[in-house]
Amino acid sequence: MSLGIGDDAALLEPTPGHQLVVASDTLVEGVHFPSSASPQQVASRALCVNLSDMAAMGAVPRWFTLALTLPSEKANADWLSGFSAGLAKVASQYSVALVGGDTTSGPLTITLTLLGEVPQGEGLTRAGAAPGDAVFVTGTLGDCAAALNIILRKNSILGMSDRLLQRFYCPQPQIQAGLTLRPVASACIDISDGLVADLGHLCKASGVTAAIQAQLLPIAEDVRNFANFSDNFSALDWALTGGDDYQLCFTVAPESLSIVDDWIEQGQLQATRIGVLSAGDKSIDPVTVVDKNNKILIIEKAGYNHFGH
């Protein structure tokens, strides 16, 4: 970086032969995180969520700007030092530099703009998938829907909440997975609104449909257990429709499948094959979920919640 915070703008040195990858995301108090969140948690979540967009493109994140709108009761040294510490920790972990921004007075709102790079023409998009490609997801699904349930109910039965709360406030952007997948994935998206919704976006952009096998979905043991204690929710709903997991959903053409299977087997990539793509048909929903007898399941959208004001 040539010139960072303190001038009218930052002056940065793009890497020759690379495309620039740009994404902005906003978090609003009471909508994207509860008022009870600590400043560290808010900062950490804001940066992780934005880094996830870089992961989905197979980009190396490099720089970010921060636009922080703060109410007067939070414009104090305690809150700001907590926020800065949370931001610095994640920034250091993912080697991204804060290069500028703006601080304003108003209701708590955080907008980050991430800048990353990919070698010319190698970025992952939503639009490259084809019929016959396999569908994968990284990590496990439904963790954050379960965490939301804990936060909203102030419920932490049997000490099951620690890992899940950590997953909510520090979702792990799949930067390394994105870089690994860049040469082999035909399309990729990050799961911010739930698997069915986001895979639906990928299908529409690629002109295909997807059939997902419910019994193949990677769901953590604690999420299954926690769901058993929660009325009205099922771990499967959380995995299919729960937002905020920030795992990657990606597709792989048949000729590249053995590479990905090898990576998974050797532990180089934590991912699970969950379904397959077919030719597009605009008359049906782009994503179908079937049980092991290929019976189509009805998806309940109950898993995803916003925070009330």
Place this chain on the structure above:
Amino acid sequence: MSLGIGDDAALLEPTPGHQLVVASDTLVEGVHFPSSASPQQVASRALCVNLSDMAAMGAVPRWFTLALTLPSEKANADWLSGFSAGLAKVASQYSVALVGGDTTSGPLTITLTLLGEVPQGEGLTRAGAAPGDAVFVTGTLGDCAAALNIILRKNSILGMSDRLLQRFYCPQPQIQAGLTLRPVASACIDISDGLVADLGHLCKASGVTAAIQAQLLPIAEDVRNFANFSDNFSALDWALTGGDDYQLCFTVAPESLSIVDDWIEQGQLQATRIGVLSAGDKSIDPVTVVDKNNKILIIEKAGYNHFGH
């Protein structure tokens, strides 16, 4: 642009041999614009203010992202089409492309992140000024402080408000002036917080002090007239401390002065020489304002207001 709105991030093509210039600015309703502002006015002002940072760096603006947080009463087709029209008009005028962003629910807040380019090593900064350099400003000063006064008082005496309101909602980012000045200015800043405050930032970054001649300040006739009708304000206060003008304040070394003077005389650059820099001295304020007898003037900060909630 290779890929714009609709994927996880935008994929852009930086110009080889150029540095990337990045700036984010946030506008909050009730703080940076009044609740009575139309969606066109809000959009126009947001983009113009952000473009001004590009002008101050001597950069060519190329792309921007928009993070728009909207309350439910504004999340309707009328408001959004007005906002889009305002944004599109300015974007087209300055040839910048909207490449992505985020729309969220919450109190009205707009964050734009502008991306521009300058040839390697040629960007204008605040830090290059030296003792003996002359100080200039583009355009006229105090227009927006006068406009604010009109808006806050709902006062439009003698039809003087139209040009000034236009200046407030459509400040004209001095992109062309920034490009013209790139080879000759030793330092540059845009005037967002008032001449004295922003020239002070430039002085601190360059390690110099500035003496400004009050009688040389370019103040429009309608601003002088309007000040005569307004109790408690003077046009000079507005010119020195009024925010939001988004003119450029720049410095020029003695050997380049004749070039700049020629441009001004030939109408290629609308700017006024207002003072001179001296060696830095940390014991005094970086900016001194003197009258035509070199008597130091006391600066009243009354000219600048925020909107009450």
